[in-house]
Amino acid sequence: MKNKIAIFIMFLVSYSVATSKIDTKDLLNKDTLYITNIEGNGSYYCDGISDQIEINRALDRVAKDKSLTTVYLKGPMSCVIDEPILISSNTILRGDKTVKVQLKDNVEWNMPNKPMIGQKNPNGTVAWKIGKYGSGTISNVEISGFELSGGIQKEPTGQYFVMLISFYDPSFIKIHDMNLHDSKGDIIRFYGSNVGKSHDLEVYNNIIKNSGHEGIYFIYPNNIKAYNNKIYATRTNSGIRVSTGSNFSIYGNIIGNSLKKRSSGYAGILIGSSSPTPIGKADIYNNYIYGKNGGIVLEARSGFDSKSSLKDVHIHHNILYKIANYNSNSYLNGAIRINGFHNTLIEYNTIDSSQKDGIVYDEHGREDKRGTGYKTIVRNNIISNCIGSAISNLNPDIHTFNSKYNDFFNNGVKSDDNINNYNIEPLYTHHKLKETSGWHHVVATYDSSTERFKIYVDGAERANQKFLGFGTIGTNNNDISIGSYRGLNYFQLDGLLDDMAVWNRALNSKEVLSLWNNGDGKRVDDSNLTRGLEAYWQMENNWLDTLNNYNSNQDWSTATFTTNAKVGNYSGLFNKNAHTFFPNRLSPSLALTISVWVYRDKKSIEDKDIQTIFNKGAEENNNHIWLYAKGNRIYFELGNGNGVRHSISSLGELNPEELDFHLKSKYGRWSSKKGWIKDSVTSLLIDKGESKLHKKVNLGAYGDTPEESKGELDNNLSSKAPQ
Numbered sequence: 001m002k003n004k005i006a007i008f009i010m011f012l013v014s015y016s017v018a019t020s021k022i023d024t025k026d027l028l029n030k031d032t033l034y035i036t037n038i039e040g041n042g043s044y045y046c047d048g049i050s051d052q053i054e055i056n057r058a059l060d061r062v063a064k065d066k067s068l069t070t071v072y073l074k075g076p077m078s079c080v081i082d083e084p085i086l087i088s089s090n091t092i093l094r095g096d097k098t099v100k101v102q103l104k105d106n107v108e109w110n111m112p113n114k115p116m117i118g119q120k121n122p123n124g125t126v127a128w129k130i131g132k133y134g135s136g137t138i139s140n141v142e143i144s145g146f147e148l149s150g151g152i153q154k155e156p157t158g159q160y161f162v163m164l165i166s167f168y169d170p171s172f173i174k175i176h177d178m179n180l181h182d183s184k185g186d187i188i189r190f191y192g193s194n195v196g197k198s199h200d201l202e203v204y205n206n207i208i209k210n211s212g213h214e215g216i217y218f219i220y221p222n223n224i225k226a227y228n229n230k231i232y233a234t235r236t237n238s239g240i241r242v243s244t245g246s247n248f249s250i251y252g253n254i255i256g257n258s259l260k261k262r263s264s265g266y267a268g269i270l271i272g273s274s275s276p277t278p279i280g281k282a283d284i285y286n287n288y289i290y291g292k293n294g295g296i297v298l299e300a301r302s303g304f305d306s307k308s309s310l311k312d313v314h315i316h317h318n319i320l321y322k323i324a325n326y327n328s329n330s331y332l333n334g335a336i337r338i339n340g341f342h343n344t345l346i347e348y349n350t351i352d353s354s355q356k357d358g359i360v361y362d363e364h365g366r367e368d369k370r371g372t373g374y375k376t377i378v379r380n381n382i383i384s385n386c387i388g389s390a391i392s393n394l395n396p397d398i399h400t401f402n403s404k405y406n407d408f409f410n411n412g413v414k415s416d417d418n419i420n421n422y423n424i425e426p427l428y429t430h431h432k433l434k435e436t437s438g439w440h441h442v443v444a445t446y447d448s449s450t451e452r453f454k455i456y457v458d459g460a461e462r463a464n465q466k467f468l469g470f471g472t473i474g475t476n477n478n479d480i481s482i483g484s485y486r487g488l489n490y491f492q493l494d495g496l497l498d499d500m501a502v503w504n505r506a507l508n509s510k511e512v513l514s515l516w517n518n519g520d521g522k523r524v525d526d527s528n529l530t531r532g533l534e535a536y537w538q539m540e541n542n543w544l545d546t547l548n549n550y551n552s553n554q555d556w557s558t559a560t561f562t563t564n565a566k567v568g569n570y571s572g573l574f575n576k577n578a579h580t581f582f583p584n585r586l587s588p589s590l591a592l593t594i595s596v597w598v599y600r601d602k603k604s605i606e607d608k609d610i611q612t613i614f615n616k617g618a619e620e621n622n623n624h625i626w627l628y629a630k631g632n633r634i635y636f637e638l639g640n641g642n643g644v645r646h647s648i649s650s651l652g653e654l655n656p657e658e659l660d661f662h663l664k665s666k667y668g669r670w671s672s673k674k675g676w677i678k679d680s681v682t683s684l685l686i687d688k689g690e691s692k693l694h695k696k697v698n699l700g701a702y703g704d705t706p707e708e709s710k711g712e713l714d715n716n717l718s719s720k721a722p723q
Helices: 002-015 052-064 509-519 602-606
Strands: 032-036 070-073 077-081 085-087 091-095 099-103 115-119 138-144 147-149 163-168 170-176 179-181 188-191 201-204 207-211 216-219 222-227 230-234 240-243 246-251 254-256 269-273 280-285 288-290 296-300 314-316 319-321 334-339 344-347 350-352 357-361 374-379 382-384 391-393 399-404 407-409 438-447 452-457 460-466 480-482 494-503 533-537 560-562 571-575 580-582 591-600 611-616 625-630 633-639 645-649 669-671 675-677
Touching: 032 052, 052 070, 052 077, 052 085, 052 091, 085 091, 085 138, 115 138, 138 163, 163 170, 170 188, 216 222, 240 246, 269 280, 357 374, 357 399, 391 399, 438 509, 438 633, 452 509, 452 633, 452 645, 460 645, 494 602, 494 611, 591 611, 591 625
Parallel strands: 032 070, 070 091, 077 099, 085 115, 091 138, 099 147, 115 163, 138 170, 147 179, 163 188, 170 201, 179 207, 188 216, 201 222, 207 230, 216 240, 222 246, 230 254, 240 269, 246 280, 254 288, 269 296, 280 314, 288 319, 296 334, 314 344, 319 350, 334 357, 344 374, 350 382, 357 391, 374 399, 382 407
Antiparallel strands: 438 452, 438 591, 452 460, 480 580, 480 611, 494 533, 494 571, 494 591, 560 571, 611 625, 625 633, 633 645, 669 675
């Protein structure tokens, strides 16, 4: 074999003039067989046709030769397979991230549970051909590094066709740093046939998308870890599922579905059992789950008294955001839902905007078989903005909640308090535009040198788009209109405006943040941002422009003023029957920024009509400037005067993975981008919890961690980054 490797390396060196894709210095490991897209004497290569033949040839060689350990897919390369890749025990399959292994489109596999990567048993059989889940055993396998795609497949109704990776009775398996997507069945499935066996399975640092069934599925596992995976868009079932196992940890995962679409699938994390086989030593923590039909679910699927077997699960330091319930038959009526599990400890979690309850115990018809005496401990959590209850016990005859030191804020149904629970606004770090009334800081910018439009809301960039060929901003002789379209009585604002300014340059993100000032607002003339300033209306009980560019010939204003102000003492009041406008003097062409504080109530946000904030010029002439609100979005539209106009709109809310649930603090709160920073206000939930050591801790997902926000007398956090 050494001679073959030497010949292969010599071939690659001589071939380097024709292709520079292969770096031969990476091909010198004596225990490794390399697969490339270059055909050579003694080499293994992929040519895009039935590439499993070459890959399996290399894997078989490693299985037989004790001096070899690894098959390495060297990128960049695309491999197409039409039958499974079969790996044996004591084998490593690695690849570069520039390698894609894809199942041939519409290959029409006609056997359920058939995987793209499966096992070859010691007797030569393959697991997936025997029984529902398979047979045999496999151990000491590692798969990492490359992309694995199920391609485009047809699936007969009701069949679990095309797994990506599936092993039967596995032990000591690692799957990590993979890009895994598009299965009709599970992406990864482990079936542990021996319930008492220690399986020692690890799945970590993977990106998993578009699974037909589970993202990661452990059946009868013991000693498993699933961590730091990103799992998106599970079609019919859960992101991570464990069926009847013990001693497992699920942590650090992001599991999400798009908030722009109707939720699909089951829970983010599902722990279930249909038998009295014990589930124990389960630790579920530091996960972020959003947009799923259920967040974390503990579920005894059969009716039996399970107190002695399904118990002691620890759920802590998780964030569950906007958990929905679109599947009426799934009973997923809470961000955390429990049935048949006993002595569950739920602590230091943040649950926000659940479409049903925050935490619920619900037997849905099995309570007559369950027995009595079940309990759940709930402490040091924040449960806010849920449509239902913070905590809901649907089976009080058999189950009780022990609830203390939690915050239940702004939920649709009042929860019964037990001990020292609070009803306090959390003051999360992030600001959501989503359907929230009140003041928001809006900034729109355009720069002709980059041809890029941007919108910022509350200091965060919410839209950014480049339009090639747009060029400069069109000029016109129309008046500037504030609060209505072109000074006419339509497209009128229903709300308040404060501290409006216009520049002939595009402010950068740091300048925008300084104006937002962590939500407190800073006057333009207090922020050293006067360069390029064209107009500045403070709206301090008058319509004077402080630069005196728009004062002498003001046409008229039917808007009034109110003391509900964001910056200063007054703001402009617009109620769909009021507006103000000024004669034309503004002619930006190369760049533009509009900054303003906008207040709208819930009724205004629910109004689907266009509501103008700032306007200059007629849209039909394509030389206009227009900033307006519609629903819960902000729109920014420009014309270039040459028949072209473009607009962008802010999202109704931030990308959920950009939301920050740290609590605000004057004394310091942790930011992954900026380290310890200080806010102008402090959340009252700092130091409101209680730990086992009886010291005060923060409520929510960062409580009792190095990232918890500081209180006035808190000296246990340094200025250094948490480890």
